[in-house]
Amino acid sequence: MCAALGIVAAGAAYVPVGVSQPARRRERVHEAAGTVLSIGADPAAPASCEVAELLGHAPLLEPVPADPAGTAYVVFTSGSTGEPKGVEVSHAAALNTVADVVARYSVGPGDRVLALSALDFDLSVFDVFGVLGAGGALVLPREEERTDAHRWLELCREHRVTVWNSVPALLDLLLVAAGDGQLPDGLYLALVSGDWVGTDLAGRLERASSRRARLVALGGATEAAIWSNAHDGGRAPAGWSSVPYGLPLARQRFRVVDPHGRDCPDGVPGELWIGGAGLARGYRGDPERTSERFVEGPGGRWYRTGDLGRYRENGLLEFLGRADRQVKVGGHRLEPGEVEAALREHPGIGRAAVLAVGGRGDRRLVGFLTPADEAAGHDDAGGPTAGHAAAGGPTAEHAAAGHAAAGSAPADLPPDLDAHLRERLAPHAVPGVLRVLPSLPLTPNGKVDRPALEALAADLLAERGAPEEPADDVERRLADLWSRVLGAPVEDRAANFFALGGTSLLALRMITEVRGALHPGVSTRAFLADPTLRALADQLRGAGDDAVVVGTI
Template sequence: AYVIFTSGSTGQPKGVMIDHRGARNTIHDINHRIHLTPEDRVLAISSLSFDLSVWDIFGTLTAGATLVIPHPGTQRDPHHWNTLIHQHHITTWNSVPALFELLTEHRHHTHDHTPTLRTALLSGDWIPLTLPPRAHTTFPDLTLHSLGGATEASIWSIHHPITTINPEWTSIPYGKPLTNQTIHILDHHQRPRPPYTTGHIHIGGTGTALGYWKDPHKTNNAFTTNPHTNQRLYRTGDLGRYWPDGTIEFLGREDHQVKINGYRIELGEIDNTLTTHPDIHTTLTTTHTTNNTRQLTTYIIPTNPQTPPTHQEIHNWLTHKLPHYMIPTHLITLNELPLTPNGKINHKALPHPTTQNNTTHYTPPTTPTEHTLTTIWTQLLNPPHPLGTTHNLFQLGADSLLALRATAQADQNGLHLTLHDIFQNPTITQQALT
């Protein structure tokens, strides 16, 4: 039916081959669960290179529902999304949690409680435990669904309806398998793990991909036959455990892959790309969490420490090599990577990006507008050092959610600042001039 490419550890993306039967099975199951009808209207948020768009298009049209497509360039514009929700009476939302959180924040700040959406499908990343109750304050009649799986298993394979939040939970449960699909928690010998015991998540059943396009070696490594059941399985690289009732709890990755805003990223692909730069010798890409947002950080060892490339040069170079979601938020140049006595990389000794990326000379605010914006951003970012007007706010941890909060607070102080203004002008000095 289609091939979608995912990040590869060697720098060569892997093309996942999904057949019609697998995609059709997922689409019909989800449509049945959420009771999608010709009266529904779905907002298409996801890029066509992201497999959530497969359901947006074919799930919607299969049911005879209406697909509403936002204007180009509005991937981070909750105001535009909310306008479309009102104009077209959108009933169904499908995205990664971060984008739905943006919409929820926008409606909270604008005091919009119009009961439009009835269904939200959230997948591709951790769902904050605080998001469902906040969503229900602005969408009173909303039904929330947590979905999971892998590109290699026809969009989604597992589902959990979010009806209540148990105060003892540390995360939203992963859930139980979709119709005609199976989820297995196995040990290294592909034997089932008992409840509350961590194991490797495998997916089987109708949704399992045919393999990787023109790559039988990777296909054979990722898709195996269970010797105990003879079932063909895909090893996801995720860790999880059963609860006694059969619900699965997701526990994260077992390798160097990460998920950021729903995109599955091989950190090795970023490093392999960077080391093709003539002025870069070695890199190490990892993640840091700033203001509850996961961001990519790359440590760079230049070929010539006396004349290292500037971070702006590297960033500009990467924009032609990698998709936007794989470009590190933080770039930190080192003379060498810190090692443990055993010769392994000492991750604990790596400098934290919030202490490294703002070596810019401190410039105090001078105008009333700069004073107001400095106060706003200091409250939002809580930086370890005084915030200067020439510091790059995104290197300090700013993101879409914080930018949205900044626009709301600026508006309360009589300043008109849009999300576009903030993303195009990452310093307070620049924002004050917009």
């Protein structure tokens, strides 16, 4: 974060690249962004230097004046072609959002925020330039503390955190860590965005905070400078199944548009378009994609979000999901097309199709692929299956599919496929389950039959081998806890949390509950190295006689 402040003060634009990003993706980001210097060693960058080297130079006497229309930062998101797309945001656009939210919720010098969002997630822009710009302070957790909700609670108490800013799932984890106790006295404002907001979140937050902390649900797009709308109170009105998108922020606008570019009547769904002062300049080095998504219309320039929504009573916007194939998995926005492109780059793979399955809170990626010599495909769909957990690589399990072509031979996953994908994709974009088919099912007009694949995915996720029953009370209690977190029975001590439908966010919730109910010393790193119920139970047994507390989970 200090690097971002220094870059902007020097008159340049910053391009955040997560340390967990694979080298191939970092190379593509640097190339697309036109990076001239990386702060910190990065072999994928054209040039890099360490912070110590920069500190050896004489400091600037004052910040370099910036053109308000100039680029402040470029944040890269998933692209459908397999190439990441860099959203180029100006100083003026970012300032419009940040200044409005700071003024609207009276953020000032007395405020502190726990900075959980990485720089390559644009919620961090408010932490760095909103809270610091208002005279407040950031509380920066160590890297190993970013996955420990109980530690977040301690940090909030120790450093008197007053403002929370995260995706809804992380606030949910904080409340789980607090249990029946109270949140820190100073916490009065929680900003949540980036994913669906649970209708129970506002009430739980209010009950857990002595100051009856205020929940604000925000929304928008990276292409419109962090946020474009807000719903104060974070509660769903009577008759609503979800928390509203709410109302536009200052100097920002929304349209709900039909396929012909006409405004939809109230109550009629359409594509959400964002206009006003928060719009990004476009996609870095990609004028074609920019002209496709940023269009001229009534009232000026608009960004076509690809989201569906509608206006309801009192001018409230309701968010209805995606109109295109873009999905949210574990709080991350991604294009299945990018994952498919990475799969097809492997020489042993012919065709690939990736889809997200599950409900809002437990979505996971399932990939279907054909061997390279079967790229032409047939109309049938079937063959062997092969699943792998997000944390553990391919499994050895293969089972016959329901509609395998007669005489088709079982096909294994290429042994190096997991490493291949992790060189090209962010960790959250690697499918949790892959299935080999002799060919992909097709519709009569030759397109991939995605409903058929969804049915196959459901069958695959329902498949179970002969379970190995939990061996003792520790494993039985863990199985009960996993069942509650995953929303499905867990009957196998060899079960892999991610293969059962777990995501990184669900894993954080599960570890948080284990620490609160069984033992506070459970290691997230050890769990990720072997995410099975049996291994987690072994970790608890190794913690000593106090490993399991008295009571029920």
